[in-house]
Amino acid sequence: MSVAVVLVSGGMDSCVTAATAARDGHELALLHSSYGQRTEARERRAFEEIARHYNARQLWLDQRYLGRIGGSSLTDASIPVSEADLTSTTIPTSYVPFRNAHFLSAAVSWAEVIGAHRIYIGAVFADSSGYPDCRPEYYAAFNELVRRGTKPQTQIEIVAPLIGMHKDEIIRRGIELGAPLELTWSCYRSSDRACGTCDSCALRLRAFEQAGVKDPIPYAV
Amino acid sequence: MSVAVVLVSGGMDSCVTAATAARDGHELALLHSSYGQRTEARERRAFEEIARHYNARQLWLDQRYLGRIGGSSLTDASIPVSEADLTSTTIPTSYVPFRNAHFLSAAVSWAEVIGAHRIYIGAVFADSSGYPDCRPEYYAAFNELVRRGTKPQTQIEIVAPLIGMHKDEIIRRGIELGAPLELTWSCYRSSDRACGTCDSCALRLRAFEQAGVKDPIPYAV
Numbered sequence: 523m524s525v526a527v528v529l530v531s532g533g534m535d536s537c538v539t540a541a542t543a544a545r546d547g548h549e550l551a552l553l554h555s556s557y558g559q560r561t562e563a564r565e566r567r568a569f570e571e572i573a574r575h576y577n578a579r580q581l582w583l584d585q586r587y588l589g590r591i592g593g594s595s596l597t598d599a600s601i602p603v604s605e606a607d608l609t610s611t612t613i614p615t616s617y618v619p620f621r622n623a624h625f626l627s628a629a630v631s632w633a634e635v636i637g638a639h640r641i642y643i644g645a646v647f648a649d650s651s652g653y654p655d656c657r658p659e660y661y662a663a664f665n666e667l668v669r670r671g672t673k674p675q676t677q678i679e680i681v682a683p684l685i686g687m688h689k690d691e692i693i694r695r696g697i698e699l700g701a702p703l704e705l706t707w708s709c710y711r712s713s714d715r716a717c718g719t720c721d722s723c724a725l726r727l728r729a730f731e732q733a734g735v736k737d738p739i740p741y742a743v
Numbered sequence: 744m745s746v747a748v749v750l751v752s753g754g755m756d757s758c759v760t761a762a763t764a765a766r767d768g769h770e771l772a773l774l775h776s777s778y779g780q781r782t783e784a785r786e787r788r789a790f791e792e793i794a795r796h797y798n799a800r801q802l803w804l805d806q807r808y809l810g811r812i813g814g815s816s817l818t819d820a821s822i823p824v825s826e827a828d829l830t831s832t833t834i835p836t837s838y839v840p841f842r843n844a845h846f847l848s849a850a851v852s853w854a855e856v857i858g859a860h861r862i863y864i865g866a867v868f869a870d871s872s873g874y875p876d877c878r879p880e881y882y883a884a885f886n887e888l889v890r891r892g893t894k895p896q897t898q899i900e901i902v903a904p905l906i907g908m909h910k911d912e913i914i915r916r917g918i919e920l921g922a923p924l925e926l927t928w929s930c931y932r933s934s935d936r937a938c939g940t941c942d943s944c945a946l947r948l949r950a951f952e953q954a955g956v957k958d959p960i961p962y963a964v
Binding site for chain 1: 802804805806807808809811812813839840841842843844845848849851852853855856875876878880881884885887888889891892893894895
């Protein structure tokens with residue numbers, strides 16, 4: 523069975539992405555990064571529970587050096603987390619500059635070592651809050667970089683199966699594939715009950731509402 | 744004065760690259776990564792001494808997660824360091840898969856945070872031992888990725904000023920620019936006196952011989 527590396531933050535999108543890779547017939551190798559995000563302990567627990575659910579190989583990486591670089595409310599405690607504004611077109615304070623390149627580089631290195639030919643990432647363009655590294659053309663450029671930057675015999679392709687989907691479609695797809703959405707975590711602010719008011723919670727709650735399904739995780743508000 | 748980020752391993756090429764960025768009129772912001780390389784303590788000392796020489800801003804990053812990914816004799820103690828074979832066209836065991844993408848991603852994130860528009864890397868194609876991420880087309884692809892993966896107003900360009908040069912030319916350039924070559928470290932094997940026999944030492948010694956200059960650092964053999 524061919525192995526696929528899946529980047530799993532512990533959130534809903536990455537969980538449905540893992541479910542998609544399993545549906546595509548791959549043996550799963552799940553990769554999670556700690557990069558100094560405020561609710562990391564909770565996210566890592568979600569990652570581990572999702573990995574157990576799929577009986578997957580796991581690799582956890584300490585990329586907390588990202589917090590030393592700074593620039594984001596996710597990793598820099600001196601920058602406040604913005605209240606959600608889903609109509610805004612500006613990039614929110616939670617943006618970590620060039621973040622996905624750090625995760626994808628790790629995925630490519632690991633894929634080359636374990637012989638995986640496919641990397642799955644749960645990037646979503648439609649509801650991406652304007653993060654520049656969630657756009658389809660970004661992944662086309664990354665695949666070109668991988669072709670040029672790995673051994674000639676290496677064949678690795680990055681796929682983002684959810685990229686064109688809206689959050690409510692992702693939820694319906696997750697339910698269809700039996701993805702364990704109850705194990706996922708999205709909140710940027712808390713690690714006990716989800717706050718329900720940060721960008722990430724607001725997107726999640728709106729999506730469950732649009733999908734006509736009740737979110738299985740508990741909220742504070 | 745415009746700021747430039749320079750990736751500085753502590754080796755000769757990165758030292759001459761820093762000298763080139765200074766000559767180009769930039770204020771220097773030097774970035775160094777610990778990624779589990781065997782002689783890292785010595786390399787980091789070289790980085791710090793070079794930074795002091797140029798009175799530069801410094802950022803040190805812990806990227807030892809690369810060692811957890813494995814696959815290289817540089818970071819995996821179970822893989823022996825190859826004896827030098829400068830005529831070989833195969834990729835040596837010291838190759839860390841997709842390594843430079845990890846360093847460049849950090850440089851791009853930091854450049855975006857501090858407002859630097861230029862990133863200098865001492866990649867060398869001519870004597871690169873066949874590492875795929877030392878080729879000019881790799882850097883063209885990375886620049887395309889940066890254009891697509893950063894905020895619209897961000898202007899960052901990666902330059903590799905030594906990429907077409909041979910090692911002996913790099914030494915002559917370094918001497919011409921007053922680069923502190925005596926502070927640099929290249930050996931993959933030892934951190935006391937350079938071994939003189941690993942790939943990296945062999946390349947360095949041959950280059951000094953070709954440049955007709957004595958290498959200012961001490962060797963064990």
